[in-house]
Amino acid sequence: MTSLSWIPQGAVEGFNRLSFGLRVAHFDPPPPEMLGDLDELQTTDRFRFANRLEAWIKVQDGRIVDAGQNGGGRVNVTKVGYGPASVAFTPVVLPDLRPDPEIGTGWARFVQTAGGRTGFPTPRRVCHEPYMQIGGPVTWTTLALTIHADGTAEQRLAGASSFPRHWVYDHTGRLVAKWRPWSGRRRPLRWSRSPSAGHSASPPGAGPGS
Numbered sequence: 001m002t003s004l005s006w007i008p009q010g011a012v013e014g015f016n017r018l019s020f021g022l023r024v025a026h027f028d029p030p031p032p033e034m035l036g037d038l039d040e041l042q043t044t045d046r047f048r049f050a051n052r053l054e055a056w057i058k059v060q061d062g063r064i065v066d067a068g069q070n071g072g073g074r075v076n077v078t079k080v081g082y083g084p085a086s087v088a089f090t091p092v093v094l095p096d097l098r099p100d101p102e103i104g105t106g107w108a109r110f111v112q113t114a115g116g117r118t119g120f121p122t123p124r125r126v127c128h129e130p131y132m133q134i135g136g137p138v139t140w141t142t143l144a145l146t147i148h149a150d151g152t153a154e155q156r157l158a159g160a161s162s163f164p165r166h167w168v169y170d171h172t173g174r175l176v177a178k179w180r181p182w183s184g185r186r187r188p189l190r191w192s193r194s195p196s197a198g199h200s201a202s203p204p205g206a207g208p209g210s
Contacts, residue, residue: 001155001171002038003141004031005049007164035173042076048118048164050074053143055101055110064108064149067101073114075139092117094140106149111158115140141166 006028031046041047051073058066075091097113117138142159153171157179160166168177 001143001145002035002050002052002169002173003143003157003160003166004035004041004047004169005139005141005161005164005166006031006047031167031175033175035169035175038074042074045076048076049116049139049141050076051112051114051141051143053110053112053145055108055145055147057108057147057149059149062106062149064103064106067103067108067110067147069098069101069110069112071112072096073116073140075116075118094138097142107146109144109146111142111144113140113142113159115161137161137163139164143168 008028008030028046028048031041035041038050038052042050052071053069054071055069056067057064073093073096075093093116094114099111102109102111115138138161140159140161141157144156144158146154146156155168155170155176157166157168157177160179166179167175168179170176
């Protein structure tokens with residue numbers, strides 16, 4: 001399973017909206033309904049952050065006798081400016097969190113948290129001293145994948161930073177979930193007032209900033 005994180009139109013307000021309005025920074029078009037090639041999507045700047053969880057099980061006589069997982073996170077380079085005058089800001093990638101698989105009777109559960117700090121400096125107020133941060137926000141997701149001995153699988157977004165927006169795809173590349181952290185009563189840029197980008201849906205210890 002894979003999650004893509006992106007910044008939709010209208011997701012930024014206040015001071016930082018000016019850079020988007022002047023098109024120095026940019027919003028993102030929605031990711032595709034079918035995932036396609038992740039390398040190509042990264043090259044064409046179609047996401048800010050991706051988390052891919054790959055897992056497998058070995059079954060004998062209906063029992064799971066072995067399991068393993070792979071994958072990891074990708075934080076895309078942030079480009080600011082116009083055409084040849086644009087500048088690329090290198091992100092800070094945080095270590096992936098990948099606990100050992102949990103194996104039960106006829107099922108195995110895999111969890112992976114991946115994320116990083118975007119490279120573009122974003123001045124914003126926070127609720128602790130010195131009450132102002134310059135560095136980019138931390139973006140992360142926690143994916144949970146359960147594979148059953150009969151070959152069926154269940155995928156879930158177990159946790160995510162409160163910015164930006166996160167879409168989830170299954171193993172066939174089909175879009176299966178859309179996470180909108182600021183929908184309803186939540187306001188855009190709620191993450192900007194917290195020390196580590198917020199924890200909109202995180203279980204304890206799930207996010208890099210926990």
